[in-house]
Amino acid sequence: MDFTTETCTDLFTALAARMAAERDALCALDGLIGDADHGIAMEQGMQAAARAVPNLPTLQDQFNAAAKAFLNAVGASSGPLYATALMRAAKAAGPRAAMPRAETPALIAAMAEGIAHRGKAEPGQKTMLDAWAPAAEAARSGASWPEILIAAENGADATANMQASLGRAARLGERSLGHKDPGAVSASMIIAEFAKALG
C-alpha cells in the first residue's frame, strides 16, 4: 500500500478535522504564554490546505498547493513555518502520484528541516521545533511511525520545562515555564495524523 494522492487528500482532511477539534484547546494553551490564536491559525491553515489538495496529479503538487493555501489563509508564525515545511515535504515526495510507505518518514524529516530553516530556531527554545526535531531524528534513524510519534510527543511534553527564547513567548522569561508550547503540541497532533495515515 503506497502513499497515494488519495491517501494524501485523506490525510489533509484528517488534519483539518483534527485541528478543528483541537482549536479551542490549542488557543487556550497559546493564551497562557502567547496570544491565544494558535488553534485558529492551525484550523484555518489545515482547512485551506485540505481544500487545495484534491484532484492534483502528484504528491509534490499536493504538498505545494497545501503550502500555498496554508500560508495565504494564515500568515502569523505558523503560516511561513508550515508553508516551508510543506514545500520541503513536496520536494521530498517528488513529482509522483504515489510513494512507498517505507519512504514516508522522510516527509517528517523534510518538514522539520523546513521549519528549522524558516524559523531559524534551535531545539530547546520552546517552539514547535522541539516536537519536529526529535520526530525527524527518529525518522532519519529508521524508526517506525509509532516511534516517530512518541518522539514528537515526548518533545512536546518537554517544552513545559523550557524557557522560551524565540517567538511571542520569549518575552515572558520564567513565566513561560510550566506550560507546553502550543506549536509543539499541535506539531505532535499533526505527526499523529501522519502516523495514522501512513503507519
Next chain:
Amino acid sequence: MDFTTETCTDLFTALAARMAAERDALCALDGLIGDADHGIAMEQGMQAAARAVPNLPTLQDQFNAAAKAFLNAVGASSGPLYATALMRAAKAAGPRAAMPRAETPALIAAMAEGIAHRGKAEPGQKTMLDAWAPAAEAARSGASWPEILIAAENGADATANMQASLGRAARLGERSLGHKDPGAVSASMIIAEFAKALG
C-alpha cells in the same frame, strides 16, 4: 428640649453618615431602574451639607447653607430637588436659633412642597415624592414623628407597584414595576433621621 442649631448640626451629621452607610444599597436600587448613582448623589450631597451647617447662627442659615452645599456638590436630579426642599425648610424654620420640637413636623411638610414644586411631580409617578407627600400629609394632620416615618416608609414601599412616569425610570415603562424607587427609599431614610433627631 427645642430643636436647636446644635441639634441641626447633629442631624446633618447623622444624615451624612446614614447616606454613606446606604450608598451602595441605594446605588444598587438605582441600577435596577436608573443609572446606579443615587447613593453617590445622596452621600455627597449630605456630606457637603453636614460640612456647611456648623457654626451658623440660625436654623434658617443652616438649612439654606445645607441647600446650597447639597446643590453644588451634586447636581443630578437630587441636587435641585433637595436644595429646594432644604430652602423651604429654612423658610419654615425661620431666622431663629431654636424651634420648639412640636413645630418640627412642619419642616417635613415644607420640604415636600419644595420637592413637588421643583420636580413638578404628582404622587403616583414613582418618585421620591411618593415618600415625601404622605409624610407631609401626616405632618400636616398633626401626626407624631413615628407616624410620619411610617407614612414615608409605606409610601416608599408602595413605589414598587408603580410604573414610573417621571425621571430616568419613566422610559422603562412596565420594566420599572417590581422595584422600589431609589429616591423614595432614600427619602424614607432621611425622614427616619429627622424622626430620630426630633421625635
Next chain:
Amino acid sequence: MSLTQKLINDGNAAVDEMLAGVLAAHPKHLRLAAPRAVVAQNGPRPGKVALVIGGGSGHEPTFLGFVGKGLADACAVGNVFASPPPQPCVDAAMAADGGAGVLFMYGNYAGDVMNFDMATELLEMEGIEARTVLTTDDIASSADPAKRRGVAGNVFIFKAAGAAADLALPLDQVERIARHANARTYTMGVALSACSLPQTRRLNFDLPSGEMEIGMGIHGEPGIRRGALKPANAVADEIMDAILAEMNAPAGAKVAVLVNSLGSTPLMELYILYARVAERLAAANLMIHSSLVGPYCTSMEMAGASITVMHLDDELTQMLDHPCDCAMFRVG
C-alpha cells in the same frame, strides 16, 4: 461581587482628576473658566451666540471634547452620570457670552433640565438671555419625541448648532437650526455589558452572557427590553428598521451616519455594523454624505453600540461640513 477594574485614584476625585488631565492635554483648545466650567480658547467672541453644552461625566468625548472653535463655546461638567449643578452652567455661560445670547444644549434628562433651568433663572438676573434646546434623539426611549433622551446624536446636533453660531447667525436662527437638527436625528442602541461608577466599582446591572439590552441609554439605564444577543447584522437591521421607519426620508435623501461605541466595543465591531448600515441605507436609496465611526458618546466601559442617522437637507449639510476644531473632534 468583585470590584470592577479601573485605573483611577479615588472614585470621588475621578472627575476632577480627569478634568485636570484634559486641561493639561489640550491647552491650545481649552481653559478652565471656573470650577467645572470649561471654555474654548478660541470660540467665544463678541456678537456671537454662545453655545454652552454640558451634562454628566462618563460620556467622554461627549461633552468636553466638543468644545472648540466652530462647535461649543463652553461646557459645564457634572459628576459621573449626574447633571452639573447650576453654578458651573452659569459660569460656563458667562465665560462664553458674547452679548448675543446663550444657547444651552444638553440631553433631555430630568436632572439636567432642573439644573440648567435654575442656571437660566440665575443668568436672567444678570441680564443674560439663555435659551435651551434639549436633544431627544433616542427613538427607543419614548413614543413621544418630546420625551425622548438625548444620546449619541448629540454629536451631530451640537455640531449643527455650533456651526450656526460660528457663522454669526442670531440667537433665533441658531435655536431654529438646533431644533431642526434635533428633529432630524435618530439614534438607537444596544448594550452588551453594564458599566460601573468609579465610586462603587460595581456593575450597574446584571446582564447574562448571551443577552443584550435593546434601546439602551448612555447611563446604564435598562433599555426597552432584554433579548438574546444577536449577530451584528441582525442588530443593525433591528435598529435600522426602527430608524428608517421613524425618519421616513424620501429616496435620494442625504444622511449622515454615526456608529458609536458605548465604550468597550472596539472599532472592529463598529465597522462590521457600519458595513450593514451602509447596505441598508443603499437599499433604501439614501445617500451617505458623511460618517463617523468610533467612541463618540460613551458610558465609560460599557459594551455596546448605537447607530445614529441624521436626515440632511442643504442647511444641515452645510452645518455638518462647517469646520470645527475641538479638543477631541475635528471637521474640515
Next chain:
Amino acid sequence: MSLTQKLINDGNAAVDEMLAGVLAAHPKHLRLAAPRAVVAQNGPRPGKVALVIGGGSGHEPTFLGFVGKGLADACAVGNVFASPPPQPCVDAAMAADGGAGVLFMYGNYAGDVMNFDMATELLEMEGIEARTVLTTDDIASSADPAKRRGVAGNVFIFKAAGAAADLALPLDQVERIARHANARTYTMGVALSACSLPQTRRLNFDLPSGEMEIGMGIHGEPGIRRGALKPANAVADEIMDAILAEMNAPAGAKVAVLVNSLGSTPLMELYILYARVAERLAAANLMIHSSLVGPYCTSMEMAGASITVMHLDDELTQMLDHPCDCAMFRVG
C-alpha cells in the same frame, strides 16, 4: 466559561467584514488594491518612497487607520493577532510603489518578520527594493532593545517615517528617520482584563479582580509580571520611572506623549493617567510638545492602558507636526 459578548456575525468573517465597513466608511481615504491590501486614495505618488505598514487585525485604529496622505501609503491586513501572509504585503507594496523604493514598517513579532521577509524576497524578484524597519518601542518586553515588541509607539514612529516619505526624501533618509524615531520611542503598558478572539469568544487569560498584568503587550500576551491593581498615579509612576530611566533625556528636552487605551479603558481613566504623566514630565524638566490621548493601538476589548513617550529633536518634531490626513488620524 461563558462566551464573551461581541457584535459580530461570524468569527471567521470578522476581519473581512470589518474591512468592508472601513472601506465603505472611508471612501475618500482608502481603497482596496487586492484582497487584504489597502492603499491610500491620496498618498502614493511617483518618485516618493512608499511606506507600507501592516500586521494583525484587532489593534484598530492601528494599522488601517494610519493609511493616508502624509502617513502610510498602504497596509497589509492580517487575521486577528496574526501577521498578514506575504501576498497582501506584496500587493500593498506594489500598489504603493512609486519607483523610489518601499519601506515596510511593522511591530517586531516573529510571525510578522517571517511573512514580511518572504514578501521582500518576492518583491525582489519583481525588481522592487523593499527595506524594513521594525518597531521595538515596548521597553518592558526585553532588556535588549532589538528584541523588543512594537506596540502603541507605532503611531509616532510610523508618523515620523510617513512625514519623511511625504517630504519626498530618498529611501535612505526615510529609513534613517524611521530608525531614529523608533530608537527614541518608549512604551510600557498594563492590562486590567483579557480580550477574546472573535472565533473563540473565550477570554485569552484569567485575570482576577484586583490584579493587573504589568508590561503587557497588545495581543493578550502575559506581561512581565502580575501584580496588585494599583491606583492610577502609582501605575503611571511605575511606567514613567521605567521610561524616564530608559530615555535618559536632558532637562529641557521636548517630548511627545501618547496615553493609549488597550480597548475598553475609557477616556476618563486615560486623562487621569495623563494628568500624572504631565506632572512627572514637568518634574523631570521635559517639555510636552504634543499629546495624544485615546484608543490608538488596541487589543479589541482588553482593559488597560499604555504610556508612550517620544524623545524629540528638531527633526522628529518636524516629522510629527507634518500634516497627515488618514481615515482615523489627522494632524495639521
